[in-house]
Amino acid sequence: MLREGMLTAGLLWGAVAAAAVEGPGRTQFLQAARATGPVTVDGRLDEDTWARAPVFDGFVQRFPDAGKAPSERTELRVLYDDRNLYIAVTNHDSEPALINRNLGRRDSDLYSDRVKVLLDTTHDHRTAYVFTVNAGGVQSDGLYYDDRLYSTDWDGVWDAAAAPREGGWVAEFAIPLSLLRFPEAPVQTWGFSVRRDIARRNEELETVLNPRTSNAVVSRLGHLTGLEELKPQRAVELVPYLAARTVARPQFSDAARPWPRLVDPSADLGLDFKLALTSDLSLTGTLNPDFGQVEADQLILNLSTFETFFPEKRPFFTQGMELFNPVGGQGGPQTLFYSRRIGLETPILGAAKLTGTVAPGVEVGLLDAVVTGPWSRDVDEERPDRTVGLHLTRPLHVGPHNALPTSPAVPMNYLAAVVRGQVGTNSRVGGMVTMATPLTGGCSDEDAALDEELQPEPCLARGGNAAAVDFDLKTADGAYGLMGQVDASQGVGGVPERTLRDGTVLRRGDTGLGAYVRAGKFGGEGFRWDVGDDFSTPRLNLNGTGFQRTQNEHAPRLSLRYQRPDGMGPFKSYSANLNAGTRWTTDGRALNRGSWFNFNTGAQLPSFDYVGVEVGADVGGWNVRELNSTGVPLENRQSMFAALIVETNENRMASVGGFVAVSRNIPSGPVTPAWGGLVNLYGTVRPHPALETRLEVVLDRTPFTPRFIEDLGDHRFLLSPLLTDSMSLTLRQQWVVTPRLTLQAYAQLFTAYGAYGTYYEGVSDAARTPIRFASLVPVERENTDDFHDVALNLNMVLRWEYRLGSTLYVVYTHGQQRFPVAEGARPPHTLMPSGLLAGAANDALMVKWSWYWGA
Numbered sequence: 001m002l003r004e005g006m007l008t009a010g011l012l013w014g015a016v017a018a019a020a021v022e023g024p025g026r027t028q029f030l031q032a033a034r035a036t037g038p039v040t041v042d043g044r045l046d047e048d049t050w051a052r053a054p055v056f057d058g059f060v061q062r063f064p065d066a067g068k069a070p071s072e073r074t075e076l077r078v079l080y081d082d083r084n085l086y087i088a089v090t091n092h093d094s095e096p097a098l099i100n101r102n103l104g105r106r107d108s109d110l111y112s113d114r115v116k117v118l119l120d121t122t123h124d125h126r127t128a129y130v131f132t133v134n135a136g137g138v139q140s141d142g143l144y145y146d147d148r149l150y151s152t153d154w155d156g157v158w159d160a161a162a163a164p165r166e167g168g169w170v171a172e173f174a175i176p177l178s179l180l181r182f183p184e185a186p187v188q189t190w191g192f193s194v195r196r197d198i199a200r201r202n203e204e205l206e207t208v209l210n211p212r213t214s215n216a217v218v219s220r221l222g223h224l225t226g227l228e229e230l231k232p233q234r235a236v237e238l239v240p241y242l243a244a245r246t247v248a249r250p251q252f253s254d255a256a257r258p259w260p261r262l263v264d265p266s267a268d269l270g271l272d273f274k275l276a277l278t279s280d281l282s283l284t285g286t287l288n289p290d291f292g293q294v295e296a297d298q299l300i301l302n303l304s305t306f307e308t309f310f311p312e313k314r315p316f317f318t319q320g321m322e323l324f325n326p327v328g329g330q331g332g333p334q335t336l337f338y339s340r341r342i343g344l345e346t347p348i349l350g351a352a353k354l355t356g357t358v359a360p361g362v363e364v365g366l367l368d369a370v371v372t373g374p375w376s377r378d379v380d381e382e383r384p385d386r387t388v389g390l391h392l393t394r395p396l397h398v399g400p401h402n403a404l405p406t407s408p409a410v411p412m413n414y415l416a417a418v419v420r421g422q423v424g425t426n427s428r429v430g431g432m433v434t435m436a437t438p439l440t441g442g443c444s445d446e447d448a449a450l451d452e453e454l455q456p457e458p459c460l461a462r463g464g465n466a467a468a469v470d471f472d473l474k475t476a477d478g479a480y481g482l483m484g485q486v487d488a489s490q491g492v493g494g495v496p497e498r499t500l501r502d503g504t505v506l507r508r509g510d511t512g513l514g515a516y517v518r519a520g521k522f523g524g525e526g527f528r529w530d531v532g533d534d535f536s537t538p539r540l541n542l543n544g545t546g547f548q549r550t551q552n553e554h555a556p557r558l559s560l561r562y563q564r565p566d567g568m569g570p571f572k573s574y575s576a577n578l579n580a581g582t583r584w585t586t587d588g589r590a591l592n593r594g595s596w597f598n599f600n601t602g603a604q605l606p607s608f609d610y611v612g613v614e615v616g617a618d619v620g621g622w623n624v625r626e627l628n629s630t631g632v633p634l635e636n637r638q639s640m641f642a643a644l645i646v647e648t649n650e651n652r653m654a655s656v657g658g659f660v661a662v663s664r665n666i667p668s669g670p671v672t673p674a675w676g677g678l679v680n681l682y683g684t685v686r687p688h689p690a691l692e693t694r695l696e697v698v699l700d701r702t703p704f705t706p707r708f709i710e711d712l713g714d715h716r717f718l719l720s721p722l723l724t725d726s727m728s729l730t731l732r733q734q735w736v737v738t739p740r741l742t743l744q745a746y747a748q749l750f751t752a753y754g755a756y757g758t759y760y761e762g763v764s765d766a767a768r769t770p771i772r773f774a775s776l777v778p779v780e781r782e783n784t785d786d787f788h789d790v791a792l793n794l795n796m797v798l799r800w801e802y803r804l805g806s807t808l809y810v811v812y813t814h815g816q817q818r819f820p821v822a823e824g825a826r827p828p829h830t831l832m833p834s835g836l837l838a839g840a841a842n843d844a845l846m847v848k849w850s851w852y853w854g855a
Contacts, residue, residue: 379404
């Protein structure tokens with residue numbers, strides 16, 4: 001399969017390469033001038049040196065009418081000196097009172113009038129820094145990588161200002177050269193463009209024609225030249241921090257004993273640093289990082305047999321990590337590096353990453369992190385040890401002994417190394433190696449036989465190694481492409497063997513293979529298409545360092561799309577997509593794991609509101625993960641659904657959006673037809689540019705076909721259908737005193753209940769014969785499986801950037817669970833938050849101070 005796939009890939013690439021063309025920016029060269037005096041970044045442009053800078057005003061529309069003349073004039077000027085690149089954009093406006101100056105926290109994605117600067121300083125046509133300031137002075141930054149993918153995770157210390165002027169406004173940037181990677185050369189020539197958004201008209205302008213129809217961004221940029229005698233600067237950045245925290249929590253771990261509460265104070269000292277080793281290579285590190293200001297994950301109800309993928313929010317693992325992302329972006333089917341494996345359960349002692357360019361067109365990345373910390377399995381909750389102490393495994397943290405975790409903090413070392421090389425004009429190939437290595441001894445058979453709560457640390461230290469080669473081949477215009485990955489894994493540490501959800505026995509040292517590929521027409525106006533295939537052997541396990549939703553699967557797929565991002569008829573944009581696929585096991589049984597299809601279409605109306613519809617179905621196949629890791633196939637739930645999606649124009653003071661979906665199970669055996677539904681509605685109100693309130697409500701009703709309850713032995717299983725209802729209410733409030741002083745509040749109330757129905761017995765045999773719903777036999781059993789969950793999360797963050805790059809945080813968090821249902825009582829079938837106020841609660845107050853020093 002892999003050999004045939006690579007052969008097909010080569011033939012397709014040969015065909016699309018012949019069609020390659022260069023972007024329109026290849027002939028555009030904008031001139032920068034050397035500053036003749038100091039420049040103050042205030043948005044006024046009153047220095048004499050700005051008057052002598054060349055002016056460019058040849059902007060064109062990017063949206064909604066690509067290539068046409070803008071509705072407003074825009075002037076661009078660029079200066080530089082030995083320390084900074086200065087960019088000034090004068091935004092003329094015939095209706096200055098209507099300029100949208102919404103305020104927000106730094107790096108917030110504000111719908112407002114704004115200016116973006118794109119800089120490809122290595123001129124590799126694949127990576128570009130993005131610097132943004134809006135008309136209210138709010139800064140944000142990000143990074144384009146792999147030519148077309150965008151990440152807001154990259155962060156830098158730079159300055160900008162926005163100021164009103166007669167008939168418009170001015171955006172002024174000062175970007176330190178120490179922040180940029182560029183080669184040594186007498187004259188620098190960089191990929192470059194500037195975009196302007198006029199919010200009330202939903203209009204995007206750019207210095208070079210770079211329409212939404214293309215599947216490329218960086219390779220289509222124009223050029224900035226005239227930068228003479230610039231020397232790459234080996235900058236050093238140090239950001240020490242000090243954090244003090246007080247936590248009020250229940251003394252007892254038993255949820256039925258929420259009182260009394262203990263108050264545990266603690267303190268942390270840490271350091272973040274960045275060092276430019278060469279002009280193209282930088283080292284970033286952290287010691288005892290603290291992420292207390294990071295918002296908690298959203299509360300959800302996951303009753304599937306698959307792990308939930310959560311986005312990374314911690315700064316060290318978001319900034320400069322684009323090289324470590326899989327081909328096609330985050331959330332790919334076989335991801336070798338998933339940073340959330342690091343430091344969520346065991347504290348990070350220290351971590352470092354090395355990123356940059358080692359040769360023309362060759363990028364490298366190396367990340368290493370060590371997690372370790374003190375813990376105590378035997379804790380006397382009746383007589384808590386309140387003494388404060390230091391521990392060698394976490395030397396920069398001070399806290400009371402009774403606050404130590406009772407589950408083992410297994411010491412681990414995580415390593416990820418990646419190399420990516422440019423091929424041709426707009427393609428690249430690469431490879432990655434990842435390792436999760438337990439820093440403990442081995443686990444004996446005797447220790448492995450103990451219950452998990454009694455097993456020593458080495459038995460709980462489960463790691464893994466993985467390696468992959470990947471490719472992302474595209475024509476220069478990005479319209480046609482071929483991308484994919486071939487990977488392998490090896491289990492390390494832990495118990496001698498364990499059983500996966502589909503019944504696969506995974507032993508220490510076992511290896512597995514996997515691959516995925518996508519090929520097709522990804523850009524251009526009109527029809528697009530792509531075909532793909534995911535393949536994984538039963539013992540492929542990338543979850544030691546990465547994220548892999550499932551294994552033991554061969555999943556071909558097909559997508560047909562019609563895209564008109566620049567409009568069609570009365571619509572500002574239009575799309576229609578048909579997707580279908582199927583799946584089989586790769587364990588020799590070739591069991592069909594189900595087939596699926598969906599069709600969706602949507603249009604942006606002349607008012608810039610959006611309306612879309614989607615229909616789809618899951619049909620046929622067997623679930624090999626449901627029945628207690630036995631691998632016995634159970635008939636899949638079959639269903640169909642329809643959805644309506646609506647979003648209003650964000651430029652209004654109040655905007656709303658969301659979708660409503662209905663689903664219906666297809667009857668089979670004792671499974672009766674049942675309706676399900678999902679409602680997700682959200683609204684945002686901005687009564688003032690400095691205030692924003694956002695409310696979101698999610699209501700979900702899911703009827704499940706018979707689910708696993710108990711293994712009765714002798715290949716017999718107890719099953720029961722399940723009806724679940726859940727509700728999530730999320731409120732976000734933001735108050736911006738200034739762009740550098742903000743207060744944010746977040747609250748989520750989550751409730752859910754599950755009600756089981758008739759109990760059934762399903763029977764298989766030693767050959768793991770599939771169980772059909774029609775063969776299930778009703779049995780008598782008392783219902784003790786229903787559940788009712790309620791949780792509340794609160795978070796308030798005051799952020800003050802008191803000097804450039806230096807911040808003060810004051811953070812308050814509150815987390816609460818419902819009081820447990822009394823033993824023998826049936827949980828209530830309601831979404832009301834009953835029992836919440838009586839339940840256990842945790843409150844924390846943290847003050848974190850950091851100071852930025854750069855040279």
